[in-house]
Amino acid sequence: xxxxxxxxxxxxxxxxxxxxxxxxxxxxxxxxxxxxxxxxxxxxxxxxxxxxxxxxxxxxxxxxxxxxxxxxxxxxxxxxxxxxxxxxxxxxxxxxxxxxxxxxxxxxxxxxxxxxxxxxxxxxxxxxxxxxxxxxxxxxxxxxxxxxxxxxxxxxxxxxxxxxxxxxxxxxxxxxxxxxxxxxxxxxxxxxxxxxxxxxxxxxxxxxxxxxxxxxxxxxxxxxxxxxxxxxxxxxxxxxxxxxxxxxxxxxxxxxxxxxxxxxxxxxxxxxxxxxxxxxxxxxxxxxxxxxxxxxxxxxxxxxxxxxxxxxxxxxxxxxxxxxxxxxxxxxxxxxxxxxxxxxxxxxxxxxxxxxxxxxxxxxxxxxxxxxxxxxxxxxxxxxxxxxxxxxxxxxxxxxxxxxxxxxxxxxxxxxxxxxxxxxxxxxxxxxxxxxxxxxxxxxxxxxxxxxxxxxxxxxxxxxxxxxxxxxxxxxxxxxxxxxxxxxxxxxxxxxxxxxxxxxxxxxxxxxxxxxxxxxxxxxxxxxxxxxxxxxxxxxxxxxxxxxxxxxxxxxxx
Numbered sequence: 001x002x003x004x005x006x007x008x009x010x011x012x013x014x015x016x017x018x019x020x021x022x023x024x025x026x027x028x029x030x031x032x033x034x035x036x037x038x039x040x041x042x043x044x045x046x047x048x049x050x051x052x053x054x055x056x057x058x059x060x061x062x063x064x065x066x067x068x069x070x071x072x073x074x075x076x077x078x079x080x081x082x083x084x085x086x087x088x089x090x091x092x093x094x095x096x097x098x099x100x101x102x103x104x105x106x107x108x109x110x111x112x113x114x115x116x117x118x119x120x121x122x123x124x125x126x127x128x129x130x131x132x133x134x135x136x137x138x139x140x141x142x143x144x145x146x147x148x149x150x151x152x153x154x155x156x157x158x159x160x161x162x163x164x165x166x167x168x169x170x171x172x173x174x175x176x177x178x179x180x181x182x183x184x185x186x187x188x189x190x191x192x193x194x195x196x197x198x199x200x201x202x203x204x205x206x207x208x209x210x211x212x213x214x215x216x217x218x219x220x221x222x223x224x225x226x227x228x229x230x231x232x233x234x235x236x237x238x239x240x241x242x243x244x245x246x247x248x249x250x251x252x253x254x255x256x257x258x259x260x261x262x263x264x265x266x267x268x269x270x271x272x273x274x275x276x277x278x279x280x281x282x283x284x285x286x287x288x289x290x291x292x293x294x295x296x297x298x299x300x301x302x303x304x305x306x307x308x309x310x311x312x313x314x315x316x317x318x319x320x321x322x323x324x325x326x327x328x329x330x331x332x333x334x335x336x337x338x339x340x341x342x343x344x345x346x347x348x349x350x351x352x353x354x355x356x357x358x359x360x361x362x363x364x365x366x367x368x369x370x371x372x373x374x375x376x377x378x379x380x381x382x383x384x385x386x387x388x389x390x391x392x393x394x395x396x397x398x399x400x401x402x403x404x405x406x407x408x409x410x411x412x413x414x415x416x417x418x419x420x421x422x423x424x425x426x427x428x429x430x431x432x433x434x435x436x437x438x439x440x441x442x443x444x445x446x447x448x449x450x451x452x453x454x455x456x457x458x459x460x461x462x463x464x465x466x467x468x469x470x471x472x473x474x475x476x477x478x479x480x481x482x483x484x485x486x487x488x489x490x491x492x493x494x495x496x497x498x499x500x501x502x503x504x505x506x507x508x509x510x511x512x513x514x515x516x517x518x519x520x521x522x523x524x525x526x527x528x529x530x531x532x533x534x535x536x537x538x539x540x541x542x543x544x545x546x547x548x549x550x551x552x553x554x555x556x557x558x
Contacts, residue, residue: 091309151187189227356546
């Protein structure tokens with residue numbers, strides 16, 4: 001093959017090769033379709049968090065209350081949280097710790113506190129009328145003498161909801177009246193007829209943990225109490241009281257031709273429902289425990305009264321003076337002068353004298369001053385009409401003779417004191433602005449051997465103080481008391497007595513006043529029965545002096 005032929009052949013092949021290969025190169029390959037991206041599955045939204053439950057409405061209560069008894073205005077502030085309560089009085093604070101079955105009384109100035117159990121003494125229950133009768137000689141064996149030891153007193157409590165309503169401090173207040181009538185039977189030892197009328201507005205506070213009601217400490221029957229009445233109680237009406245927002249209590253006591261009227265008012269001046277710190281209801285750190293009021297409260301240690309610590313004093317400004325109303329006769333009382341040589345607790349005894357004179361239309365209040373000019377100046381500033389000056393002129397203690405002792409034992413008074421105390425109080429009444437000549441000059445006498453039965457009732461009266469007597473007991477002074485503790489313990493058969501008609505502050509004040517040491521003499525005073533008997537007899541003489549002054553003024557007025 002020639003070279004030309006080879007060349008031609010190569011050229012032809014070079015041309016043919018691409019031509020034959022072209023279709024294969026252009027052959028379309030099947031295109032794989034990329035599958036469309038799958039849509040993500042719809043996500044189920046997580047459940048929405050449950051809304052936080054709203055905080056429970058607050059149940060704690062703070063309130064300030066104002067009390068007016070005669071010419072005196074007293075205020076206290078109270079705090080309530082669960083089963084615990086705190087009451088701030090002018091001179092002492094009381095915390096009730098129901099869960100611990102005790103109350104704590106503290107004084108911020110001294111940084112001291114005192115604990116008092118709220119349990120009944122060794123589980124004792126208040127004695128029944130039948131049990132009380134057993135303490136009287138002759139009553140146990142049903143002898144004829146036991147039949148003359150007393151009678152029946154009927155006590156009827158009528159509670160009426162008037163249907164009136166009004167808003168007070170964000171609460172719906174109910175208008176409720178309560179009437180307690182205590183009527184003696186023919187043979188009753190206590191011959192007085194007593195009416196206690198309460199006109200009040202009450203509301204429901206937020207529900208809180210209830211504190212179990214415990215029996216109050218028993219009041220032992222006095223061995224000198226030769227006459228014991230049996231009280232029959234009934235309640236008419238079932239109106240719900242609740243928390244007292246305002247009350248007016250009018251007490252009327254009729255004894256023969258004598259009629260005494262006293263009025264006390266209470267009004268809540270501020271009330272808030274808001275959470276309170278638990279620490280408010282505990283003893284603050286750094287406080288020291290003591291065992292007596294003399295150690296706890298400086299004013300008591302220096303001879304002042306526990307009543308002044310609880311209700312305040314006009315003398316030091318811890319209580320204030322109410323405006324004098326039209327028709328009221330105001331009597332200023334100077335501190336009794338003690339000329340007996342027996343170291344009488346003058347401030348404490350003055351409290352009973354004040355209470356004996358606080359009967360409408362008369363009001364009595366303490367005066368400050370050592371001289372006639374000072375007393376006149378103070379009496380004028382307090383809108384007094386008269387000044388009463390008293391002297392504890394004489395206090396004697398003697399042993400009863402054999403005949404007298406035998407007669408008392410036969411009469412059922414055999415357990416009486418082994419000593420007889422006699423006291424005389426001299427007094428003068430001056431018109432304010434004219435102390436040249438007294439309007440009245442006289443004396444009053446009392447004797448523990450005269451058959452009036454000095455016992456716990458008179459002792460309570462002697463040291464209770466004006467505000468406590470008229471507000472807590474609704475009674476006043478003069479002529480003894482009904483029962484060993486009067487209405488504070490038994491008056492009003494409604495499971496709470498008089499304090500339930502007011503508010504918790506009254507119950508707290510009564511607890512302090514009637515608790516251990518509340519009625520006893522301050523530190524430094526002898527607790528011997530001789531001294532105590534003498535003090536009670538002086539108190540009785542002062543009460544009689546007050547009653548005589550009122551009777552003489554009534555004669556002058558008529």
